[in-house]
Amino acid sequence: MIILIVFFIAFMYFFMIRPQKKQQQKRQEMLNQLKKGDPIVTIGGLHGVIDSIDQQAGTVVIDSDGIYLTFNLSAVRGVASRPATPAPAAKTEETVNTDEQRAAKDDANATTSEADSQATAADDTASEADNKQN
Secondary structure: OHHHHHHHHHHHHHHHHHHHHHHHHHHHHHHHOOOOOOEEEEOOOOEEEEEEEEOOOOEEEEEEOOEEEEEEHHHEEEEOOOOOOOOHHHHHHHHHHHHHHHHHHHHHHHHHHHHHHHHHHHHHHHHHHHHHHO
């Protein structure tokens, strides 16, 4: 019976308590590494950039599109990744390819439309001939 209780306590420690402590430690490290200019997301989903941090008071001031808001440090969910900006040269090449692809599609659609209109005209002529015979 005692072995079963010891096993149960060890099981709880390794599968419940220890992982939770590791998560808390990683979160505390993330909060300690925050600095001015870092993009963050709050637990409410607000995205902004850190304007100032007061570690003693446990607050952070966030700039969200020119609006400055003060939050507790515990309200920070995590650091948001900065969006990567593509190189201008690569963007113009993509635009050229896209324009060329659009032109090719338009030409193909125009050819298909002409063939469809000719087929429709032939069908109309055949229908008129059938009506005359009746």
